[in-house]
Amino acid sequence: MRMDLRVLGYFLAVTEEQNITRAAERLHITQPTLSRQLMQLERELGARLFERTNHSVKLTAEGMMFRRRAQEILELAARAREEVVADSENLRGRISIGCWEMRSVEELSKLIADFQQAFPAVKFLLYSGNNEDIEAGMAQGNLDMGLFLEPFPAAERYATHKMKTIEEWGTLIHEAHPLAQRDCIRPGDLVGTKVVTVNLGTPVHKMLGKWSGEYTPAMDFCVNYNVLSNGVVAAEVRQGVVICLKPLAQYEHMHYVPFQPRLQFGSLLAWRSEETQSRALKKFIAFLREKEEKGHEKDSAK
Numbered sequence: 001m002r003m004d005l006r007v008l009g010y011f012l013a014v015t016e017e018q019n020i021t022r023a024a025e026r027l028h029i030t031q032p033t034l035s036r037q038l039m040q041l042e043r044e045l046g047a048r049l050f051e052r053t054n055h056s057v058k059l060t061a062e063g064m065m066f067r068r069r070a071q072e073i074l075e076l077a078a079r080a081r082e083e084v085v086a087d088s089e090n091l092r093g094r095i096s097i098g099c100w101e102m103r104s105v106e107e108l109s110k111l112i113a114d115f116q117q118a119f120p121a122v123k124f125l126l127y128s129g130n131n132e133d134i135e136a137g138m139a140q141g142n143l144d145m146g147l148f149l150e151p152f153p154a155a156e157r158y159a160t161h162k163m164k165t166i167e168e169w170g171t172l173i174h175e176a177h178p179l180a181q182r183d184c185i186r187p188g189d190l191v192g193t194k195v196v197t198v199n200l201g202t203p204v205h206k207m208l209g210k211w212s213g214e215y216t217p218a219m220d221f222c223v224n225y226n227v228l229s230n231g232v233v234a235a236e237v238r239q240g241v242v243i244c245l246k247p248l249a250q251y252e253h254m255h256y257v258p259f260q261p262r263l264q265f266g267s268l269l270a271w272r273s274e275e276t277q278s279r280a281l282k283k284f285i286a287f288l289r290e291k292e293e294k295g296h297e298k299d300s301a302k
Contacts, residue, residue, distance in 0.1 A: 131148050
């Protein structure tokens with residue numbers, strides 16, 4: 001089966017417009033031509049992508065799955081074109097990075113800003129997720145790098161850059177909850193409270209369980225999250241508690257209360273050591289290594 005990138009673009013235009021006539025006008029082709037191309041695509045795939053009515057089109061379940069893949073294919077093709085035409089004088093490209101929602105994203109953002117001063121045509125794409133989401137994205141080739149929260153057992157499989165920011169675990173507690181006025185949360189304090197926390201079974205969740213110790217079996221984990229903003233919404237609705245890293249953002253009606261004893265960890269920016277790295281990615285890695293060397297020189301001079 002041949003997959004024409006142009007036709008994938010046609011397909012995505014129709015999904016966005018939800019109307020073949022409007023999509024044809026946008027693409028500057030005739031409506032019959034666009035309809036034929038879509039029907040040919042469906043024949044090649046052996047699946048119906050659209051439910052058609054007189055005035056609109058709606059994606060089928062197969063169409064929704066194919067839309068995601070079509071977007072990925074066109075994005076990868078665009079990145080490939082940028083990387084092929086890039087040269088050392090005018091470096092271009094995109095670098096995709098998966099990130100935990102944590103304070104070291106600010107440190108990463110400063111590194112990106114410094115790099116783009118020298119190479120403004122290199123663009124960065126940031127995606128939110130937990131360690132497991134990010135590692136899966138890297139394995140599938142959708143992410144070039146990952147900003148991982150420690151503990152990260154798989155770190156030995158990657159080349160890494162140690163971030164300087166220290167991440168602290170604690171809770172965001174709704175202002176109406178009795179615990180919101182506490183200075184700290186100790187093991188056992190959350191027993192009897194419905195708690196929103198990170199996904200069960202992950203290394204991070206197991207680490208939190210060790211901190212809680214004997215009280216862990218009595219905890220009521222009512223909702224689990226992999227992106228903090230979703231967890232905060234779930235906690236706000238029930239005027240409850242979400243276990244999280246100390247956030248950069250402020251959340252209305254939610255108070256941050258740290259753990260005691262303190263639970264703090266670092267983070268790593270990681271990537272695969274492969275010869276297939278894009279020129280932009282190789283340049284950014286070299287930039288990170290140069291930063292590390294300068295940091296070591298400063299430490300040695302003290």
